[in-house]
Amino acid sequence: MKTPTNQERDNRVLHAAYQAWMNAAGLRQARLRNKRFTYGDQWGDLVKDHTGRVMTEGEHMANQGCESITNNLIRQLVKTIVGRFRSQYIKHDEATTVPAQGRIDNELDELDSRALEEFLISGCCIQRIETAQEPGGAEYTRVDNVNINSLFVNAMDDTRAWDCELIGQLHDLNIAQLLRRVAGGNQRKAAWVRRLYSDSVDSRLADFTTHLGADSQQGRDFWHAREGKCRAIEVWTLESREVIVCHNRQEGTLSVVPASMAQCYKSDPEVSTRWDIATVWHCRWFSPMGDLLAEYDSPWAHGSHPFVIKLYPLTDGEVHAVVEDIIDTQKHVNRMISLLDQVMRSSAKGVLLFPESALPEGWTWEDARRCWSSANGLLPYNPRFSDARPEQISSTGGNENAFRMIELQMKLFEDISGVSGALQGKAPTVQSGGAYQLQSENANIALSDVFETFEAFRRQRDKKIAGISHNN
Numbered sequence: 001m002k003t004p005t006n007q008e009r010d011n012r013v014l015h016a017a018y019q020a021w022m023n024a025a026g027l028r029q030a031r032l033r034n035k036r037f038t039y040g041d042q043w044g045d046l047v048k049d050h051t052g053r054v055m056t057e058g059e060h061m062a063n064q065g066c067e068s069i070t071n072n073l074i075r076q077l078v079k080t081i082v083g084r085f086r087s088q089y090i091k092h093d094e095a096t097t098v099p100a101q102g103r104i105d106n107e108l109d110e111l112d113s114r115a116l117e118e119f120l121i122s123g124c125c126i127q128r129i130e131t132a133q134e135p136g137g138a139e140y141t142r143v144d145n146v147n148i149n150s151l152f153v154n155a156m157d158d159t160r161a162w163d164c165e166l167i168g169q170l171h172d173l174n175i176a177q178l179l180r181r182v183a184g185g186n187q188r189k190a191a192w193v194r195r196l197y198s199d200s201v202d203s204r205l206a207d208f209t210t211h212l213g214a215d216s217q218q219g220r221d222f223w224h225a226r227e228g229k230c231r232a233i234e235v236w237t238l239e240s241r242e243v244i245v246c247h248n249r250q251e252g253t254l255s256v257v258p259a260s261m262a263q264c265y266k267s268d269p270e271v272s273t274r275w276d277i278a279t280v281w282h283c284r285w286f287s288p289m290g291d292l293l294a295e296y297d298s299p300w301a302h303g304s305h306p307f308v309i310k311l312y313p314l315t316d317g318e319v320h321a322v323v324e325d326i327i328d329t330q331k332h333v334n335r336m337i338s339l340l341d342q343v344m345r346s347s348a349k350g351v352l353l354f355p356e357s358a359l360p361e362g363w364t365w366e367d368a369r370r371c372w373s374s375a376n377g378l379l380p381y382n383p384r385f386s387d388a389r390p391e392q393i394s395s396t397g398g399n400e401n402a403f404r405m406i407e408l409q410m411k412l413f414e415d416i417s418g419v420s421g422a423l424q425g426k427a428p429t430v431q432s433g434g435a436y437q438l439q440s441e442n443a444n445i446a447l448s449d450v451f452e453t454f455e456a457f458r459r460q461r462d463k464k465i466a467g468i469s470h471n472n
Contacts, residue, residue, distance in 0.1 A: 014233065017152055017235045018219060018222055020166060022222070023155065031321070034324055038078055042070050043056060067341060072330075074327070077413075077419045078323070081116070082117050088451075089451065106142065118145070119457075120321060123319040124311050126309045127143055128144045129143050129306050151169055151170075152168055154166040154167070156314065157316070161310070164238070170221075171233070172225045173232060178293075179194075196291050196293075201288075205223060205288055223288045231287075232285055235284050236307075238282075239279065239282045241278055242277060243275075243276050243277070245274050246273050247272045280303070283298070308457065310453065326417050333413065352372055352391070353390065358390060
């Protein structure tokens with residue numbers, strides 16, 4: 001079998017990263033829909049009218065003469081869960097291994113609250129832990145939340161992400177940030193990188209994606225940066241390598257060296273060696289034109305990539321967010337309120353039926369309207385020609401049943417989401433303090449899976465922070 005060249009190997013890695021990002025298109029679309037509903041855009045789903053024309057649900061309601069009203073229950077649910085997390089976990093967080101100063105410097109409480117909000121919306125929470133330099137040159141451990149739109153990872157089934165073999169991030173950087181990342185303080189390499197991003201980028205990108213078998217337009221967000229930025233693609237892969245395990249009997253030490261160094265140790269009678277296979281996390285930085293900008297093995301003591309990732313619930317490799325479960329109920333509540341509003345606006349309310357024959361002599365219709373609408377008004381009518389008389393009509397339009405339907409949907413919303421009135425701090429529906437306490441405990445149990453999953457993510461993050469120091 002022909003051994004692939006370094007260029008062929010790098011192209012395969014970049015193509016695998018592209019495929020991983022494309023395979024997550026459904027997840028990104030689902031997240032976008034969940035985000036729309038969470039922040040109040042709840043009439044944007046596409047439907048067909050009776051003619052087959054495609055339009056948004058809001059446009060469809062408007063065509064029927066109804067106003068699309070939004071009563072955003074999802075946003076309140078998300079705020080309630082995040083608020084419960086802040087009060088129940090952050091304020092009583094005594095098990096963390098992260099130094100207090102590190103939590104303060106990175107504002108971890110705020111980062112974790114926003115990561116939980118993202119977790120509820122998309123079913124994903126991702127953080128990046130790496131070493132960075134302060135303006136004065138001192139190194140520190142930096143933690144950042146990572147948007148799922150810029151992350152790619154291979155398909156996984158393990159909820160702990162132990163089967164992760166490829167993971168990476170899309171970066172939009174200015175040229176100075178890019179050079180700090182990939183030039184390594186080398187002036188000649190920095191000049192080379194500058195030329196890469198200034199010489200006919202579009203034509204080189206089109207040629208490279210064609211060669212790679214990718215689509216530069218369908219995967220536009222993978223290859224193209226925002227205006228005024230440089231796109232760089234960071235790819236981490238778990239790779240296998242031949243190594244020699246060396247045991248120095250005299251010094252009592254065990255070391256692992258590349259297989260190419262085997263001869264250096266075989267001549268030493270005090271060292272016994274054996275061949276083995278080791279795995280290592282290797283990083284490559286690519287330009288969108290396929291240029292290898294930098295590569296290195298994991299520089300940290302934990303020996304892994306810089307990401308911490310939690311996908312929920314990952315049954316058969318699928319991600320399903322908490323918000324996803326309650327969108328249909330939210331839509332039903334909005335429809336019921338909108339239809340109730342339409343019924344109330346179209347029902348007769350205080351309409352006066354005034355027979356023409358009952359209009360007093362010398363009166364105009366404006367006189368009758370003014371007299372009818374005034375307090376203590378006296379409206380004479382002449383019954384000489386018939387028994388007809390003014391009659392006022394008022395209708396409730398069946399509002400009572402509609403209100404009961406809305407109450408039912410609100411109750412279903414609480415039952416499906418697990419966020420009951422007790423969890424939200426509403427006034428108790430029962431008189432007994434013990435019963436209300438039981439309601440609150442049951443509400444916490446309903447959300448314990450979400451909180452404990454997120455806590456597992458935080459523990460994994462704290463462990464990686466502890467192992468972020470450089471190998472010497």
